[in-house]
Amino acid sequence: MTNNPGCHFSSCIGGNLAVTKMLDLEVIPGRSLGSDQWEFILGMTFGQVVNILRRQCRLIKDIHVIYCDQQPLSMDMVLNLTQDGTKLIFDSVSQRLKVIEIYNLSKVKLKYCGKHFNSPQVQPTIEKINSSFGATRPAVYDATQQLFTVNFRGLAFLFPIPADAKFEPNVHGLGSIPLPNKNAAHVNKIYIYGGTGLSDLRVPTIPNSCFCGNVFTEKAEAIIKNDLPMGMTFHLLADNASQGRSPEAKRQPFVRQILFGDSVQDVISALGAPHKTFYKSEDKMKIHSKSFSVDKQQTSDYFYNYFTLGVDILLDANTHQVKKFILHGNFPGHYNFNIYHRCNFEIPLPNVAPVMYDPEAGVLNLSLNTCSKWDTLSPYLVKSSQKPVVLNRSSHMNTTNPFGSTFCYGVRNMIVEAMPNHHVASVTIYDPSCLSVEGIDSP
Numbered sequence: 001m002t003n004n005p006g007c008h009f010s011s012c013i014g015g016n017l018a019v020t021k022m023l024d025l026e027v028i029p030g031r032s033l034g035s036d037q038w039e040f041i042l043g044m045t046f047g048q049v050v051n052i053l054r055r056q057c058r059l060i061k062d063i064h065v066i067y068c069d070q071q072p073l074s075m076d077m078v079l080n081l082t083q084d085g086t087k088l089i090f091d092s093v094s095q096r097l098k099v100i101e102i103y104n105l106s107k108v109k110l111k112y113c114g115k116h117f118n119s120p121q122v123q124p125t126i127e128k129i130n131s132s133f134g135a136t137r138p139a140v141y142d143a144t145q146q147l148f149t150v151n152f153r154g155l156a157f158l159f160p161i162p163a164d165a166k167f168e169p170n171v172h173g174l175g176s177i178p179l180p181n182k183n184a185a186h187v188n189k190i191y192i193y194g195g196t197g198l199s200d201l202r203v204p205t206i207p208n209s210c211f212c213g214n215v216f217t218e219k220a221e222a223i224i225k226n227d228l229p230m231g232m233t234f235h236l237l238a239d240n241a242s243q244g245r246s247p248e249a250k251r252q253p254f255v256r257q258i259l260f261g262d263s264v265q266d267v268i269s270a271l272g273a274p275h276k277t278f279y280k281s282e283d284k285m286k287i288h289s290k291s292f293s294v295d296k297q298q299t300s301d302y303f304y305n306y307f308t309l310g311v312d313i314l315l316d317a318n319t320h321q322v323k324k325f326i327l328h329g330n331f332p333g334h335y336n337f338n339i340y341h342r343c344n345f346e347i348p349l350p351n352v353a354p355v356m357y358d359p360e361a362g363v364l365n366l367s368l369n370t371c372s373k374w375d376t377l378s379p380y381l382v383k384s385s386q387k388p389v390v391l392n393r394s395s396h397m398n399t400t401n402p403f404g405s406t407f408c409y410g411v412r413n414m415i416v417e418a419m420p421n422h423h424v425a426s427v428t429i430y431d432p433s434c435l436s437v438e439g440i441d442s443p
Contacts, residue, residue, distance in 0.1 A: 021059065022107065022108060022109055022120075023035070023059065023060070023084050023108050023109065024108075024109040024111070024119075025108060025109065025110055025111070026039075026110075026111055026112070026114075027110055027111070027112050027155070027190070027192065028192075029152055029153060029154040029155035029192065030042070030153055030154020030155065030192070030193070030194055031154065031192075032100075032192070033086070033100050033102075033192055037056075038052050038055070038056060040052070040088060040097060040100060041097070041207045041209065041210060042097050042098065042099075042100070042192070042193070042194050042204045042207070043096050043097060043098075043194070043203070043204035043205055043206050043207045043210070044096065044097045044206070044207065044210050045095060045096055045097075045206065045210070045216075045341055046077065046090050046095045046096070046097075046338065047307075047338050047341055048210055049079065049088060049090075049097060050079075050338055053079070060081060060083070060084060061083050062081075062082045062083045063079055063080065063081055063082070064078075064079070064080040064082060065077070065078075065079060065080075065332070066078040066079075066080055067092075067332040067333070068092075069332075069333055069421065070421050071421070072092060072331055072332055072333065072421070072423060073092050073093055073371060073423075074092070075092060076089050076090060076091065076092055076098075076099075077089075077090040077092055077095065077332060078090070083107065084107050084108050085102060085103055085104025085105065085106070085107035085108055086100065086101065086102050086103070086104075086107075086108065087100070087101040087103060088100060089101060091203045093371070094203050094342075095330065095341070095342050096203055096204065096206065097204075098193065098194065098201060098202075098203045098204065099191060099192070099193045099201065100191070100192040100193070101189060101190070101191055102189065102190040102191075102192075103189050105118050105124055105186075105187060105188075105190070110124075110190070112132050112133065115132065117129060117132040117133075118187070123186055124157075124186055124187035125185065125186055125187075126159065126185050129150070129157055129187065133152055133155075136150060136151065136152050137151060139159075141161075146160060146161045147159065147160055147161065147188065148161060149198070151197050151198070153196060154192065154193060154194060154195070155190070155191070155192055155193075156190070156191040156193070156197070156198055157187050157189075157190055158187065158188045158189040158190070158191075159185050159186070159187060159188060160185070160186075160188045161185065205251070206237070208239055208250045208251070211238065211239035213239070214238075214308045215236050215237065215238045215271070215272060215308060215309065216236065216237045216238075216308050216309070216341065217234060217235070217236060217237075217308075217309045217310060217311070217341070217343055217344060218235045218236065218237050218253065218344065219234075219235040219344050219345075219346065220232050220233070220234050220235070220309075220310075220311065220327060220343050220344065220345040220346070221233045221235075221345075221346045221347075222345070222346065222347040222348060222429070223257065223259065224348050224350060227350050227351055227412075228412055228413050228432055229347055229412075229413065229414065229429050230259060230260055230432075231257060231258055231259030231260055231262075231322075232257070232258055232311075232325055232327075232345075232429075233255060233256070233257050234255065234256045234257070234258070234270075234271070234309070234311075235253065235255055236253065236254055236255070236256060236271075236309075237251055237252070237253050238251075238252045238254070239251065239252070240252035256270035256271060257270070258270055258271070258313070258322060258325075259322070260321075260322050260323065260431040260432075260433075261321050261322060261431070262321060262322045263320060263321055263322075264304075264315055264320045264321075266322075267304060267313055267315070267322060271304075271306060271309065274304035274305055274306055274313075275305055275306060275307045275308070276305040276307070277302055277303065277304060277305070278302065278303040278305055278312075279300045279301075279302045279303075280300050280301050280302065280303070280314075281300065299317035299318060300317055301314055301315065301316055301317045301323070302314070302315055302317065303315075303326075307339065307340050307341065308341050309341070309343060310327065310328040310329075310330060310340045310341045310342055310343025311325065311326065311327060311328070311340075311343055312324075312325070312326040312328075313325055313326075314326070322431070323430070323431045323434050324428060324429065324430050324431065324434075325428070325429045326426055326427070326428050326429075327343045327345040327426060327427045327428075327429070328340040328342070328343050328425075328426050329342060329343070329370050329423065329424050329425050329426060330342040330343070331419060331423050331425055333403050333419065333421070334403060334406070334419060334425045335393040335401055335403050335406075336393070336425075336426075342370065343370065344369075344370050345368075345369060345370055345427065346367055346368075346369045346370075347367060347368040347369065347414070347427065347429075348365050348366075348367045349365060349366045349367055349368060349380075349381070350365050351365075352365065352366045352380050352381065366380060368414075368416070368424070368427065370424070372423075372424055373422045373423060373424075374409070374416065374418035374422045374423070374424060375422040376422075378409070381409070381411045381416075382409050382410075382411060386409065386410075388407035388408055388409050388418070389407070389408040389409075390405050390406075390407060390408075391405060391406045391407070391408050391417065392404075392405040393406075404420060405420075406418060406419055406420075406425055407420075413429060413430045413431070413432045414427055414428060414429050414430070415427070415428040415430075
């Protein structure tokens, strides 16, 4: 479960390091780790976990965020709870919790079915794990690391074996590990995961308990007309408590479409009420428009912010119709990271080389999606002479931006915001009829 530490950037969230009460947590195999007031559930989104940590800032401190700065999709994101000896490991693409690793058992109390198997008074020995969790499959021995791994469904224990211990590696269960003193071998690490084993990890779906009335985006596809994106199709997922008891029955997938020119009522009917409404006080991109004017507007356009969808929708102040979509990639290292959930968007780019052919699907056009890298797409979308607009975000309270500038390129009726590592931070799609007054013109 380790990655190359040289490729990771680490920052800290939470309060100052101080002596706090040891966490007393319940382990639920294949599901969660938590207390009576909160729990980290496999499948939770990164933002939901961070919100728990913020609310528990008096108990959980000195948290490090670890990710790969140059290749953020190639390695897992990690929240390292250094004071509690626990790592929360997130899939880098879906940004959902896939593994909980407890790597220092001396810093946390652990219990199963209400009974402690690890605490200052109870040592997590082979005998204790055997009595707490019962029989399981044969242990797996790693001779290079001199570790035994004992797997239950959704749960794994790692036992270090002394170098001078003599035994046969093919053992059958905890009780058959041939050590002279089984109370001398303590659990080194614990993994909570979804799947049948550490070699068969899968990213769980969002748990029903994490919906809390929210709707999440599974996929957002651009609607193309005359080679231009003219709206979005949203594949959404909501909680349907009225359905059956199985988790699958309680998840309700549905599809909604929103086009340029749709009314505010159409938007609310399709996506529900926004999490927030933001009124534009100024448009810093307007200076790049050919029709730029210093005349002060009497009314303000307004955004509907859908944070769990990873989407902003701009509505005209006068007509109250849709005129812009902003799709957020939510990459670590971006100024807006963790404000939005990742929007898994797909924007086909017809009539753009290279065109690929698949024997089953037929002609495959180039597309711009959440995982695209701008240095790969830009040769086909912008002229080599085209210079980007440099965007340096800052707040009114803090004018510094530790993540640096991003670069905005005009492509058809879109603005692509690229990060220094070439990943796409956001895509803004304009109503083509508004291009003359809304910012960067198409090349």
